[in-house]
Structures are given as C-alpha cells and as structure tokens.
Amino acid sequence: MTVRKIEVRERVMARNDELAAQVRARLEAHGIAAINLMSSPGAGKTTLLERTLAELAEPLDIAVVAGDCQTQNDADRLAAHTGRLVQAIVTGGACHLDALQVNDALDHIDLDATRLLIIENVGNLVCPASWDLGERARVVLFTVTEGEDKPLKYPKMFEKADWVVLTKTDLLPYVPFDADRAVQNCLQVNPRLQFIRVSAMTGDGMAEWFDFLRRSVGPLARA
Amino acid sequence: MHELSLAMEIGRLAEERLGPDVARCVAVGVEVGTESGVEPSALEFCLEAVFSHPPWNGTKAVLTRPHGDIFQVTWFEIEEDDRPQD
Numbered sequence: 001m002t003v004r005k006i007e008v009r010e011r012v013m014a015r016n017d018e019l020a021a022q023v024r025a026r027l028e029a030h031g032i033a034a035i036n037l038m039s040s041p042g043a044g045k046t047t048l049l050e051r052t053l054a055e056l057a058e059p060l061d062i063a064v065v066a067g068d069c070q071t072q073n074d075a076d077r078l079a080a081h082t083g084r085l086v087q088a089i090v091t092g093g094a095c096h097l098d099a100l101q102v103n104d105a106l107d108h109i110d111l112d113a114t115r116l117l118i119i120e121n122v123g124n125l126v127c128p129a130s131w132d133l134g135e136r137a138r139v140v141l142f143t144v145t146e147g148e149d150k151p152l153k154y155p156k157m158f159e160k161a162d163w164v165v166l167t168k169t170d171l172l173p174y175v176p177f178d179a180d181r182a183v184q185n186c187l188q189v190n191p192r193l194q195f196i197r198v199s200a201m202t203g204d205g206m207a208e209w210f211d212f213l214r215r216s217v218g219p220l221a222r223a
Numbered sequence: 224m225h226e227l228s229l230a231m232e233i234g235r236l237a238e239e240r241l242g243p244d245v246a247r248c249v250a251v252g253v254e255v256g257t258e259s260g261v262e263p264s265a266l267e268f269c270l271e272a273v274f275s276h277p278p279w280n281g282t283k284a285v286l287t288r289p290h291g292d293i294f295q296v297t298w299f300e301i302e303e304d305d306r307p308q309d
Contacts, residue, residue, distance in 0.1 A: 002303045003249060010236050010296045012229055012253075095225050127225035130260050156260045 016131055019099035023134025026106055027117065031221040034117040035213075036133050038157065039141035040150075041123030044167040046074045047200045048141065048209070049120060050081050056210060057082035060217050061115040065089060065105045067097040067122045074120060085109060096127035099134055115217040125154040137216065143167045144175055148182040151189045158189040163196065165209065170199040226262060230269035233296060238278065241299060250283040250300040256293040263288060 011017075027034050039045055049064065056062060062082070066075040067089045075088030087105045089097060102119060109117070119135060121128040140161040142150060145168060151158040158164070164186050166179060179197070186193050196212060198205035233253065238245050251270075255263045263286050270284035287297075 002305055004301045004303050006241075006299045006301060008240065008296055008298060010240065012232055012236070012294050012296065015232065015236065094228060096228070098228070126260075127228075130225060 013130070013132075016099045019103055020132035020134040023099055023103050023106065026103075026111070027134060027136075029221075030111040030114065031218050032111060032114050032117050033137075033216045033218070034119060034133070034135040035216065036119045036121060036128075036135035036138045037141065038121045038125075038128045038138065038161075039123060039143070039167075040125050040146060043123070043141040043143040043146070044200060045120050045123065045141055046077055048165070048167060048198065049078055049118060051200045051203070051206060052118070052209070052213065053078060053081040053084075055206075056116075056213060057084050060213060061113060061220055062118060063087070063109045063114040063116070064118050064120065065097075065102060065109075066120040067091055067101070069093050069095070069122060078120075091122060095122055095124050096131050097121050097133060098131050102133045112221055115220050116213060125150065125157045129154075129157040129160050137162045139163045139165060141165050141167050142182065142186070144169060144171050144177040144179065144182075146177075148178050148185055151182075151185040155189045158186055158193065161190065161193060163194050163212070166195065166197040168199060168201070169197050169204060170202045226265040227269045227272075229261060229294075230266060230273045233270065234273040234279070236296065237299065241301070244299075244301050245278045246280050247302045247304075248279070248282050248299050249302050250285055251296060252285045252287065252298040254287050254289050254293050254295050254297050256289055256291045258290075258292040259294040260292075261294055 037045055064086045068074055069091050072088035075086045079086040087108050089101050138161045142164050196208050198209050255261050274282040
C-alpha cells in the first residue's frame with residue numbers, strides 16, 4: 001500500500017459564505033435591509049424585538065427570523081406583537097444560525113412586502129460571530145448585568161459587529177456596571193463600533209434604536 | 224460548540240471532493256489559524272467523531288496552527304491499492 005497525498009486549499013466556511021452571498025443577493029433584489037441580532041442568552045433580544053414590533057412592524061414592514069436551540073417560544077412571543085409572520089428556526093441544539101437556515105427561512109417570508117429583516121440569532125457570544133448570514137449590519141446586545149469585560153473575553157463577536165446596544169439600562173442604579181468602561185472595552189476591540197443605550201422596560205433610549213432601524217430601510221420594493 | 228458544525232462541514236466538503244476515495248482516506252490536514260475563533264482541541268475531538276463513522280474509516284485529523292484567521296483543509300492522504308490491475 002502506498003499513500004497518495006492530494007493538496008487542496010478549501011476554506012471550511014466557503015459554503016456558508018456562498019450561501020450568505022445568495023441570501024444577500026436575494027435581499028438586495030427586494031431592497032430588504034437585514035440585521036443580525038446577537039448576544040448572550042438573556043441579554044434582552046426578544047424583549048427589545050417585542051417593543052420594536054409593537055412600534056415599527058407595520059411602518060417598516062418588518063419580518064423576523066428567530067433562532068433557538070429548542071422551542072419556538074421566542075417566535076411565539078414575537079408573533080403576539082405583530083400580524084406579520086415571525087419565522088422560527090429551531091436549530092436542534094446547534095449554537096448558531098447559518099446561512100442555509102436563513103436562506104430556507106426566506107422561502108416562507110413575503111419578500112415583496114418586507115423592508116427590514118431582523119434575524120434573532122441563538123443566544124451565544126461565541127459561535128454566531130463566525131457565520132455570515134447575509135446581513136447588512138450586525139448588532140450585539142450587551143446588557144448591564146454582564147461584566148464590562150465581555151468584549152475582551154469574547155472579542156470576535158465585537159470585532160465583527162457594527163453596533164452595540166447596551167440593554168436593561170433601567171437596572172444601572174442596582175448593578176455595579178460601569179457603562180463608560182464597557183464602551184471603552186468595546187472600542188478597544190473594535191474602534192468602529194457605534195452605540196445605543198436602551199431600556200426596553202421603561203422605553204428609555206428606544207427612540208434612538210427606532211431611528212437607527214428607520215435609517216436602515218429603503219422604500220418597499222413592491223410600492 | 225460550533226466545532227461540531229465545523230467538523231461536519233469538513234466531512235461534507237471532503238466527501239464532495241474525494242467521492243468514493245473517502246473510504247480510503249487515512250488522514251486529513253487542516254489549518255486552524257490562531258485568530259480563526261476555532262478551538263483546535265475541540266475540533267480534533269469532533270473530527271474524531273465524524274471520521275469514525277462510514278464512509279470514513281478511522282481517518283486521522285492532522286491539525287496545524289498557523290498565525291492569522293485562516294481555517295482551511297489543506298490536504299488529504301489516500302491509501303492506494305498497489306495490486307496490479309488485471
């Protein structure tokens with residue numbers, strides 16, 4: 001027996017990146033802006049989206065894809081705030097969404113009637129950072145009940161992000177969280193990051209978040 | 224634990240590339256860059272699991288750790304049948 005060596009150069013993420021390019025092209029063709037929303041579990045993605053859908057689902061023609069390891073609880077919670085379809089992706093234990101899942105989810109969404117797609121990723125600060133989903137912007141939620149050093153501990157997530165939303169700011173008086181230091185840590189990892197501070201509970205800062213979303217969308221393709 | 228997804232993707236792309244040769248693949252070389260966000264020991268563990276099931280045949284994963292964010296399959300070793308074809 002002899003052993004033959006075959007030299008190759010195949011990037012492991014190549015297939016996902018091709019699919020992400022397909023998703024991006026599909027969304028572009030319909031003039032849809034897509035936001036990939038990521039965070040640790042419990043940082044408030046779903047609550048932020050509940051408030052967002054109640055306010056902007058109709059005016060911005062929002063569609064949501066919500067990913068979870070198990071259950072479609074988040075999709076059900078979100079669907080209660082909008083008549084528009086909330087598409088659930090149950091990853092069956094997988095720790096992130098990939099471009100194939102998003103591409104499949106798009107088949108169930110009326111793309112002609114959508115201007116903004118919000119993808120709620122699986123709660124996880126590590127794995128989702130590696131998967132391009134075809135989004136236009138990446139938004140990381142960073143909650144004040146976490147440590148200010150999260151960006152230093154999980155740099156890839158913050159390196160790849162465009163915006164950081166500091167959530168649950170109503171809890172700031174009760175937790176030893178130094179928001180300015182948290183922002184500094186984010187900027188140390190990625191100086192291009194932009195910030196919004198919100199409390200979905202009290203509504204504080206939500207206007208700024210809504211403005212960000214309004215600025216993200218263009219006219220409806222079908223209009 | 225996205226290393227399992229990555230290991231399965233390595234298995235998938237190798238099967239696509241090698242076709243029926245996959246059963247005779249004795250080793251796979253993978254470069255896992257220091258900035259790739261991939262944990263080599265976790266990936267090795269997951270590749271061992273993937274490579275222990277058909278069509279794989281106890282294939283060995285050989286991981287190297289170059290600088291940078293590269294993450295790619297670099298070579299396959301295929302065992303050749305030396306018996307003369309008649």
